[in-house]
Amino acid sequence: MNGSDAGGGTDHEQAAEWFIALVDLSEEERRRRLDGLRASDPELAEEVAALLRLDAGASVLDRQPSAGWVSGTASEPMARVGSGSAADERPDTLDPSSAGGAENDGRGRRIGGFELVGTLGRGGMGVVYRAKQTNPQRLVALKLVRSSLLAPDAARRLRFEADVLARLKHPGIAQIYDAGSLDDGGVEVSYFAMELVEGQTLVKHATSHEWSTADRVRAVAFVCDAVHHAHQRGVIHRDLKPANIVVGEDGRPRVLDFGVARLLEPDVQVTTAAYGDAAFVGTLAYMSPEQLSGDADSIDTRADVYALGAVLYELLTGRPPVRVEGMPLTRALEALRAERAPRPGQLAPGVDRDLETVTMKAIERDADRRYDSAAELGAELRRVLALEPVHARPATAAYRLNRFARRNPGLCAALGVAAVAGAIAIAGVAYGFAQSLERVETLEAANAEIAAEAERADAVNEFLRRMLVSADPLGETGRGRADMTVVEMLDRESGQIADAFAGSPASEASVRSTIGNVYLSLGRHDRAEPHLRRAVELHEAVWGDASADTDRARRDLAVLLSETDRAEEAMPIFREIVNRQRAEGRADDVEHAVTAARFGVVLIGAGEYAEAEELLRRAVEIFEGAGASRADALPAALNNLARSINSQGESAAAERMYERARDAFAALHGADHPSVAIADNNVATLKHARGEYAGAARSYRNVIATLGPLMGEDHPTVATVRHNLGFALFDMGDLPGALRAFEQATAAYTATYGPEHPETLTTREAGADTLLALGENERAAAEFGAIAESQLARNIDDARAQRSRFYRGMALVGLGESDEGERLMIDAAERYVELTGAGTATGQKLLRDLTRHHLDRGRVTAAAAVAADLDPNGAANRAVLERLSAASCG
């Protein structure tokens, strides 16, 4: 939340500042400062004084929000104001030792076949003790976690895993002795016991023992061997970090917490214990991107390779690839996703180039580009030590795009309808933007082209020269060129073309093409069309059906058609051109790329994402290969490629692509350019879809702050980003903030398109939904009513109109007008189902809300009738279906 959220003036903020400044001072000091304030602003002083007095007393916030309707259960005390972190934590981080009532460090306590002797440290979910094992007699490191805190079957699996883990025998792995579950005074506790390794963690040891670079590299190579040993036996560590690598007295590193890391730390992303815990956040820095993005089951050995690379990086430079210590969790995750590690050589001068290359390859974000195995990494490191050439090559500009093997459909499918739409819309605009940028250049290019062509054909030369260069080509108006717009000039001259070029169809064809394109780039599609059509005719006549020049003319026409809502006409033309280009081996040409890129956009619009992706990939490859000459076309193509990938559900791959597009826009136009901000929005929508609402909201706000001044606060593009922001805030539970954002977006859309345009209506709907969620029934009822009217008037939005009517009904019920409201709800739901069926998400929601409405009034039969169409497997339906069955049976 930034300062712009403060609705009132600065009085409130001033009072707050003064209050905070004074609240912890002595009585005397306070009085003194207040007296000082009183002299300049008596009102403010009075207010601050009053607030300070209240600070000392009781406040409504000290009491429970609700009178608890309970008999006899003890209440949870509300945490005190200003208390430190420990007391504020929820009881779910109970230390197992406290459950047994033992002393704090558990000394002397017996559990299972172990006697606790001391504490070694605290892990994320449990404590690690030093313990004496009775049978066999030895000292071990014993980690204990309360079983109830684990995933339901983890405790059980632990026993089976223990056998696998015990088979890991390598000097670089802390030997695991045993694992399972024990009873500790009635509480089930999961444990594992392993070799006790006393020493410092890897990075600290390297520092305190002043290890050379070679020492460090050797150590990591050794650890690679150990990790590879485990991989060969089917065990992935998943949580490698410096803290998990301990160097013993003998200078030998050992890896701790193998395999069990996964079992005793339930899916690290959802660890309930360590939220906001700085230590936890720090450990994220060594986690591979695929682990962070949450698809836990697609982790393979390469995740460990990443971690090894990150450890190596830190040993070389003193910091992990992306620094996140001290950050709040959301910011840390954002940083890990967005930031790129600097090359080690930049941080620690004198790092060997090859070593640098190996390190960077190990921490490649794309797992396909990393070393496949820890063994490979180890081998490379040994080559570096032996001064032999390494196999890895530094990343080059020509980047081959591979098919991404990893799929990440889940989240995107579930969330973010409008957020994704925002991306699509913005991406469309971004492309349009790039196009309009291209157009400026096209105009100049057109001039250049005209000049060039003018050199080829005298007649053309003469005509165009007259048009563009002379002050008054036909001597009629007496106005100079400076006073005429290009369009006016064109208008005047283009009528003359037919006569001027009678008998020179080739020249005429060229000129028509050029003029048509100039009109197109100026947005005058109506004027462009006749020229472009004529150009195609002439090209066909002169150069034949199959020539590349004719194809170019056809493509221009197809572009025009696609931009004037005639995509169905455009597509066959595009397809024919592309096919011909392929057939004639011209599929590597820039021409093909341009055609493919434009066709790709049209295909996206038509929902043909896979075909669009294929074409756009090709186009990107070619543009990249063409380097600076087509650098202008590359970013837009990347952006649209990202769209096509995203629309197929591969959000991780799409995000990477959106980021590439963003970087390309920045490289082309500079980081301050609007296209970059728009690209940032696109990346943010994917973060949003992934559930990183705070990070996405922040990005959206930045985009708005950039684009607003540039494009105008009322610009529809800016409005779309506000709309996206509204969703992010809604998803974060900040309803007032969401409402504000939706209202601002609505105002902007209304100013440009009017209140009944589909864009505007979509945002208004979101605002009305938010009003309803806020309990503002009166406003919600009014707004839904107005929206429904507009939607009905449009005649193609009947289904959505019914949804609006339904929620108007619900708002009316909330206002106490139950009869009318209910009638509306029932009628609207029926009509909706008639129109689109009950299987859509909206349909389910309407039925769900109606079911609940009936249940609230005790009408179980009616509720059951409505609920008959609810999907019993739908997650959102579960709660209300449970209630229904309880009511039916009770």
Add this chain to the structure above:
Amino acid sequence: MTSGDETGTRSGDAHPESGPSDGRSGLFEAVYEELREVSRSVMAGEAPGHTLQPTVLVHEAFLRMSRESSSSFADETHFKAVAATVMRRVLIDHARRRTAAKRGGGRVVRLERMDVQGEEGGLLPEELLALDDALRRLESESGRRGRVVELRYFGGLTFERIAGMLDVSVNTAKNDWRFARAWLQRALDEEARDA
């Protein structure tokens, strides 16, 4: 993912099937469903021995939902952040109904039973409504402080998590709370005075 996922795209795309808040088995919807049901049964007196302390309810709802593997929420902090908003709504709705009942025509019987068993120090429905009004006013002065109060008071989040959620320092969050504590009390005192 349906092709109807594009909402409001430009020029000629099909209008979406799902609306803004539909089909987003996103957090708000899921939490809303869960908490409503959990709270409703308690408030209706159908769950003897269960407390209506929001923070406990929220935690219970979280545990319930986390066992349902189909939920797609990101983490506990986020859950609680959304739950705070929902909880506030649920409590206010309930308080409204109760005060309406008192004024005439309603479930007086149930009301009495609940009052008798009321815990020390909890807010009465009227007070809760007054607090909600005051909180809205605070929100209009400072959205951030209002949110801090909401997250803490209704969601039970720690200052660390609040700070992370709102992207401010822990000190800022604590200061916000401390100030809000006094400010809200003052707002209530003024209301009482004016009434």
